[in-house]
Amino acid sequence: xxxxxxxxxxxxxxxxxxxxxxxxxxxxxxxxxxxxxxxxxxxxxxxxxxxxxxxxxxxxxxxxxxxxxxxxxxxxxxxxxxxxxxxxxxxxxxxxxxxxxxxxxxxxxxxxxxxxxxxxxxxxxxxxxxxxxxxxxxxxxxxxxxxxxxxxxxxxxxxxxxxxxxxxxxxxxxxxxxxxxxxxxxxxxxxxxxxxxxxxxxxxxxxxxxxxxxxxxxxxxxxxxxxxxxxxxxxxxxxxxxxxxxxxxxxxxxxxxxxxxxxxxxxxxxxxxxxxxxxxxxxxxxxxxxxxxxxxxxxxxxxxxxxxxxxxxxxxxxxxxxxxxxxxxxxxxxxxxxxxxxxxxxxxxxxxxxxxxxxxxxxxxxxxxxxxxxxxxxxxxxxxxxxxxxxxxxxxxxxxxxxxxxxxxxxxxxxxxxxxxxxxxxxx
Amino acid sequence: xxxxxxxxxxxxxxxxxxxxxxxxxxxxxxxxxxxxxxxxxxxxxxxxxxxxxxxxxxxxxxxxxxxxxxxxxxxxxxxxxxxxxxxxxxxxxxxxxxxxxxxxxxxxxxxxxxxxxxxxxxxxxxxxxxxxxxxxxxxxxxxxxxxxxxxxxxxxxxxxxxxxxxxxxxxxxxxxxxxxxxxxxxxxxx
Amino acid sequence: xxxxxxxxxxxxxxxxxxxxxxxxxxxxxxxxxxxxxxxxxxxxxxxxxxxxxxxxxxxxxxxxxxxxxxxxxxxxxxxxxxxxxxxxxxxxxxxxxxxxxxxxxxxxxxxxxxxxxxxxxxxxxxxxxxxxxxxxxxxxxxxxxxxxxxxxxxxxxxxxxxxxxxxxxxxxxxxxxxxxxxxxxxxxxxxxxxxxxxxxxxxxxxxxxxxxxxxxxxxxxxxxxxxxxxxxxxxxxxxxxxxxxxxxxxxxxxxxxxxxxxxxxxxxxxxxxxxxxxxxxxxxxxxxxxxxxxxxxxxxxxxxxxxxxxxxxxxxxxxxxxxxx
Numbered sequence: 037x038x039x040x041x042x043x044x045x046x047x048x049x050x051x052x053x054x055x056x057x058x059x060x061x062x063x064x065x066x067x068x069x070x071x072x073x074x075x076x077x078x079x080x081x082x083x084x085x086x087x088x089x090x091x092x093x094x095x096x097x098x099x100x101x102x103x104x105x106x107x108x109x110x111x112x113x114x115x116x117x118x119x120x121x122x123x124x125x126x127x128x129x130x131x132x133x134x135x136x137x138x139x140x141x142x143x144x145x146x147x148x149x150x151x152x153x154x155x156x157x158x159x160x161x162x163x164x165x166x167x168x169x170x171x172x173x174x175x176x177x178x179x180x181x182x183x184x185x186x187x188x189x190x191x192x193x194x195x196x197x198x199x200x201x202x203x204x205x206x207x208x209x210x211x212x213x214x215x216x217x218x219x220x221x222x223x224x225x226x227x228x229x230x231x232x233x234x235x236x237x238x239x240x241x242x243x244x245x246x247x248x249x250x251x252x253x254x255x256x257x258x259x260x261x262x263x264x265x266x267x268x269x270x271x272x273x274x275x276x277x278x279x280x281x282x283x284x285x286x287x288x289x290x291x292x293x294x295x296x297x298x299x300x301x302x303x304x305x306x307x308x309x310x311x312x313x314x315x316x317x318x319x320x321x322x323x324x325x326x327x328x329x330x331x332x333x334x335x336x337x338x339x340x341x342x343x344x345x346x347x348x349x350x351x352x353x354x355x356x357x358x359x360x361x362x363x364x365x366x367x368x369x370x371x372x373x374x375x376x377x378x379x380x381x382x383x384x385x386x387x388x389x390x391x392x393x394x395x396x397x398x399x400x401x402x403x404x405x406x407x408x409x410x411x412x413x414x415x416x417x418x419x420x421x422x423x424x425x426x427x428x429x430x431x432x433x434x435x436x437x438x439x440x441x442x443x444x445x446x447x448x449x450x451x452x453x454x455x456x457x458x459x460x461x462x463x464x
Numbered sequence: 465x466x467x468x469x470x471x472x473x474x475x476x477x478x479x480x481x482x483x484x485x486x487x488x489x490x491x492x493x494x495x496x497x498x499x500x501x502x503x504x505x506x507x508x509x510x511x512x513x514x515x516x517x518x519x520x521x522x523x524x525x526x527x528x529x530x531x532x533x534x535x536x537x538x539x540x541x542x543x544x545x546x547x548x549x550x551x552x553x554x555x556x557x558x559x560x561x562x563x564x565x566x567x568x569x570x571x572x573x574x575x576x577x578x579x580x581x582x583x584x585x586x587x588x589x590x591x592x593x594x595x596x597x598x599x600x601x602x603x604x605x606x607x608x609x610x611x612x613x614x615x616x617x618x619x620x621x622x623x624x625x626x627x628x629x630x631x632x633x634x635x636x637x638x639x640x641x642x643x644x645x646x647x648x649x650x651x652x653x654x
Numbered sequence: 655x656x657x658x659x660x661x662x663x664x665x666x667x668x669x670x671x672x673x674x675x676x677x678x679x680x681x682x683x684x685x686x687x688x689x690x691x692x693x694x695x696x697x698x699x700x701x702x703x704x705x706x707x708x709x710x711x712x713x714x715x716x717x718x719x720x721x722x723x724x725x726x727x728x729x730x731x732x733x734x735x736x737x738x739x740x741x742x743x744x745x746x747x748x749x750x751x752x753x754x755x756x757x758x759x760x761x762x763x764x765x766x767x768x769x770x771x772x773x774x775x776x777x778x779x780x781x782x783x784x785x786x787x788x789x790x791x792x793x794x795x796x797x798x799x800x801x802x803x804x805x806x807x808x809x810x811x812x813x814x815x816x817x818x819x820x821x822x823x824x825x826x827x828x829x830x831x832x833x834x835x836x837x838x839x840x841x842x843x844x845x846x847x848x849x850x851x852x853x854x855x856x857x858x859x860x861x862x863x864x865x866x867x868x869x870x871x872x873x874x875x876x877x878x879x880x881x882x883x884x885x886x887x888x889x890x891x892x893x894x895x896x897x898x899x900x901x902x903x904x905x906x907x908x909x910x911x912x913x914x915x916x917x918x919x920x921x922x923x924x925x926x927x928x929x930x931x932x933x934x935x936x937x938x939x940x941x942x943x944x945x946x947x948x949x950x951x952x953x954x955x956x957x958x959x960x961x962x963x964x965x966x967x968x969x970x971x972x973x974x975x976x977x978x979x
Contacts, residue, residue: 224763232858235763235787235833240857305764349772351741353762353785414706540679543693543721543961553965555672556679561686593688 039063040454041071045415047405049381055084057411060453064407077449079415085385087119087412087450089392089401090362091182091211091289092265092337095121095152096141098136099128104342104432106143109362110150110307112340112431114457117414117447118150120393120401121340125157126187132168134176141178149457153398156180158199158210162188166329167199174206177303181397184211186265187312189247191217196251200260209287209395211263212251212427214272215313219243224353226299226314234302236352239314241269248272252279252286261285261397266339268294268313270323277332287395289337290324292368293359297321297437307348307355308437328387329378335392338365342433360431363422366416367443374418375444382420400453415449422446430463468486476633476648479624485636485643487606488621489518492603493525495619500570505598507566511575511587512557517638518572518605535562539573539594544586561594571597572618576634578604581615606645608632658770659778659959662790663837667814670841675811676958677951683720686952691895693965694723703729703759703782704741709925710782710792712759713949717956722920723964726753741765742774744812749775755964756780765931778963786828792924793834795955797842799948800879803920816843821873823849823905824883824932827856827894831881831924836863836864851892851905854885870905874914881922882907882932898931908934912942920944 040057045054054069055062056064090113096104104112106123108293113121123140125131131140137154145151158172160166162185173180183203190196190212197212220243225231227238248264252275255262263278267288279286290372293311298318301309309315327333341358348355360367369388373379379387393402403409423442450458480488497503503526510519516538523534540557542548573587584602591600603619608626623649628630633646659665665673683689692905699718701711701831711727711752718725730744744755755778758766770779783789801810804818820839826832826848846864848855859866867873874880885905895901902908912921920936923945929935937943963969 227857228859229861232856232862233833235785235830237786238857349742351760351762351765351768353765354741410787542963543691548693548965549967551966553962553966556676556961558679559682589692593690594686 039074040077040451040456041069041074042079042084042413042415043071045082045084046381047084048385049083052080055405055413057451057454058414060411062405062407062409062411065405066425075296077415080421081417082448083381083416083418084405085117085414085416086389086402086405087414087452088117088366088388089396089398090118090338090340090365091122091335091392091396092186092240093121093123093340093362094126094293094342094358095123095140096127097397098139102432103344105149105340106140106152107149108430108432109340109342110144110147110152111463112360112362112429113150114372114450114452115430115447115464116364117366117416117450117458118362119414119452120153120398121362122153122155122182122396124186125155125184126162130161131155131159132160132162134169134172134178136141137173137178138176138179148455149463151398151401153396154178154180155182155184155186155211158183158185158190159195164188164190164192164195167195167202168201170202170208171206174208181206181208182211182263182395183208184213184265186211186213189213189215189217190246191347193250193254197254197258200255200262201258204258204260207397209261209263211265212247213265214244214247214251214267216243216247219246220464223314225302225310226316228299228317230299230302234305241271241316241360243271244313245271245275246339248275252276252284255286256282256284261287264288264336266291266294266313267324267333268320270320273323273332277327281334287334290328290333291333291339292336292361292365292372293437294324295321295328295336295372296368301437305352307350307352308359308435308439310342310352310355310357311359316406325372325376325378328373329383335387335395336365336369337392338362340431342431343435344433348435358435360429360433360436361432363429364436364438364443366447367445368438370418370445371443411451411454413449413451414447417446417448418444420444420446434448467475475490476631476646479647480606480645484579484640485621485645488605489521490525493522493620496522496526496572496603497529499618503530503534504508505569507537507562507569507571507597509537509571510574511583511641512538512540514572514611514634514636515575517636519552519577522603523574525641535564535569539587539590541583541586541590544589546582546586557589566591566597568596568598570599570601572601572603574603576605577632578602578607578617578620579610581611584615585613601631605634606632619636657735657963658766659790659839660767660770660779660781661788662834665790665838665841667841667843670794670797670838671812671814671920673794673955673958673962674801676962677794677798677903677954678807678811679697680961681951681954683957684950690720690722692722693961694718694721697754697964698724698726698752699755699757699960699964700728700753701757701782702744702748703727704765705759705761706784707759707783709949710759713952714782714956716953717960720953720957721960723960740851741769742772745769745775749777753777755784756959761785780959783830785830786833787830788834789830790834790838791952791956791959792831793838794959795948795952796835796881796922796924797838798951798955798963799922799944800920802951803944804878804918814842815839816846818844818878818963819847820844820874820879820881821847821849821877822881822883823870823907825852825854825885825889826850826859826883828885828886828889835881836862840864846875847869847877849905851895851901854889865958870911874911877915877919879920879922880907880915881924883924884926884928885932887928887931902931906932907937909936910936912940922948924948
């Protein structure tokens with residue numbers, strides 16, 4: 037395999053350096069590296085990050101290939117600068133057996149755009165009643181370490197406790213979709229001023245916060261670690277902050293859209309803004325940004341949730357929940373966290389690569405940009421400004437809330453173990 | 465349009481002044497009494513806005529002449545217009561039919577200006593939905609010509625030959641603060 | 655050119671007064687031997703009802719027919735057509751048949767707004783009730799009834815409801831009638847007080863332009879009109895209140911409570927009434943109760959709305975709500 041010299045990139049946003057890739061690994065990082073025998077990528081002014089890792093992606097295959105497949109989803113991931121994604125278990129059939137997770141894992145390997153690490157269901161059929169074969173999924177070729185019933189909350193306290201205990205045997209983690217089901221019956225959007233006006237069923241913050249509070253206490257009690265999916269309220273931040281201060285092994289993620297968008301957008305009744313958890317208020321958005329900056333929230337995860345056009349081109353109540361996010365995640369983080377001065381690019385690398393890889397035990401990802409490390413890299417043109425055009429998405433679905441919105445930054449190159457998956461903004 | 469009211473006063477000249485208007489209304493009242501043989505069964509229906517005031521004045525004069533109460537009402541023709549689709553919807557005016565109705569009576573429609581005749585056509589349609597008069601007649605203060613329908617007035621205050629480039633504006637004290645009829649040039653924006 | 659009536663909040667004071675004044679003239683048509691006007695001849699209106707509501711549909715139908723519109727009734731009840739694709743497809747199918755306006759009743763809040771703003775169809779959209787969101791013609795007919803009773807039939811022309819104290823009692827949370835009325839009555843200058851058990855008041859109500867009280871008895875003497883809203887018995891199964899008896903004891907209107915209202919004050923109800931629950935039969939049948947009048951006024955209001963939206967080449971009522979991008 038030939039060599040690639042990335043010349044003059046601001047590594048993690050720092051001083052310009054050259055990075056030389058040889059085969060699957062980074063051979064050298066320094067200034068004035070020789071380009072002999074290497075293909076040169078001029079990267080002056082651009083920021084070089086470790087390949088991004090998404091702990092929360094819906095690839096929809098098997099079962100809903102009309103909205104996304106492993107191929108289209110991993111192409112979208114590569115477009116967005118990701119080299120590894122964790123695929124959620126709510127497929128058809130549900131990823132609750134070794135067979136399903138191995139299939140998804142192998143599809144990712146075959147396509148070669150991005151490593152796909154399947155997430156296993158916590159309970160059989162996501163029904164919250166009976167533990168799935170967590171051990172078998174861990175021992176499978178897919179080596180599952182993250183388990184989640186995402187889309188549904190493991191609301192039964194006993195099942196949650198058992199799951200937290202059980203995965204300790206092999207260093208697994210339960211990623212909880214925190215949503216108290218009774219408090220959210222018929223819920224359509226954040227409960228508050230806007231829901232009262234629009235007459236849409238309210239989704240109270242406490243429905244999320246009460247589950248998080250319970251789960252951090254359970255995790256403490258059984259001495260396990262717990263991961264909180266897509267935390268969305270200021271109150272949730274407070275609970276996680278308290279839990280961490282107590283030494284509880286809890287990690288939390290926030291989605292890009294919860295860092296930027298508020299429930300005011302729902303006034304349009306456009307289901308493109310319908311998502312679970314729902315868009316919250318300005319106050320929540322600010323609390324989430326601050327928490328991501330100070331480390332209370334560990335990572336950004338996209339909750340990339342593709343849906344076919346017809347599932348969004350309808351009235352609000354009938355529409356599916358979710359937004360695509362892989363191809364806009366870094367831009368939204370740049371706008372909300374970097375351009376606002378809350379986070380450096382090194383901080384972004386930590387929260388979108390190193391930390392998610394560590395939580396999900398994705399070996400070879402989220403490593404430092406230094407000699408001897410796997411060449412999983414993302415090159416970002418941070419000066420770029422442009423409006424989002426869903427027609428250009430690699431994802432099969434177009435349900436983005438950012439259509440026509442101007443966002444900063446653009447991923448120009450992505451390398452997965454030294455192989456370019458994205459060159460000059462084009463998939464290979 | 466029948467009731468052209470957008471003439472600028474500055475470039476318009478009066479063709480009827482207050483005393484003229486009073487005089488022609490008196491004449492029309494006498495004509496009505498004569499032709500309707502005492503005006504026993506007359507119902508005056510003014511077409512809003514200014515036709516209503518003219519009808520009120522005519523009724524007063526008729527009561528003076530006949531020393532009897534004259535049946536008086538108003539007939540809004542807005543929803544019967546044939547040019548509804550050419551403008552935004554207009555605010556409706558009041559239709560007030562006297563308590564004893566119009567069936568078998570002599571209805572005299574009263575309007576300020578007779579022009580294309582379309583207003584009167586609409587008024588006849590509106591009457592049709594309200595009852596069956598013995599006969600319908602028309603009294604106008606001004607007939608300016610240019611009929612687009614086979615309609616004529618039975619009582620005319622003044623015939624004023626006009627060109628289509630001109631506008632006729634009737635002003636009445638009740639609505640406009642003074643009595644006058646102005647003839648002016650059409651504004652380019654019309 | 656948008657020309658819809660989606661929310662009572664979209665109406666300015668002048669729009670609302672124009673609709674009420676127009677309705678006053680429309681009401682006179684009902685007294686004539688021929689209760690018909692040629693105004694909407696050649697226009698086709700479809701009543702697209704995804705929810706059962708015979709009263710509202712009949713009221714719209716009567717209004718449309720009195721204005722000589724061609725009327726198509728489409729009742730899409732049941733789950734097979736209540737999905738989103740069907741709303742769009744159904745509306746487009748109807749429009750392909752040359753429909754000028756769609757009167758829509760839908761169980762999903764915002765469905766009429768979507769229909770009007772998604773570029774699915776060009777026809778005018780009139781909201782006949784959507785989920786727990788809005789029911790603007792109901793609010794208009796209620797305001798019309800109040801103006802007639804509290805200001806006067808002729809004296810009311812051109813007037814709003816400035817200074818009138820209106821109390822709305824019952825299920826505010828699930829009620830589109832309360833939402834629409836708060837918006838419109840506020841626009842018309844009335845002072846609105848909502849009375850309900852706290853469980854039936856939405857979170858976020860504090861930003862509404864009205865007062866909220868949990869005590870009916872203290873509010874009644876300060877009311878010019880008391881509007882009782884239907885409370886569905888099923889609500890008590892979801893723990894919104896303990897029993898029907900307790901609800902009617904605390905929030906129901908009986909003769910004793912009615913006696914505490916000022917003499918001129920009226921009792922209103924949008925129907926259908928649950929006698930014995932929110933209102934006793936004695937109150938419902940008293941001459942202070944305007945429920946039947948409201949039904950008659952509904953036809954006049956709907957005629958006025960149809961005329962003002964469809965009668966000309968463009969609507970006479972402005973549309974202030976910001977259009978979707």
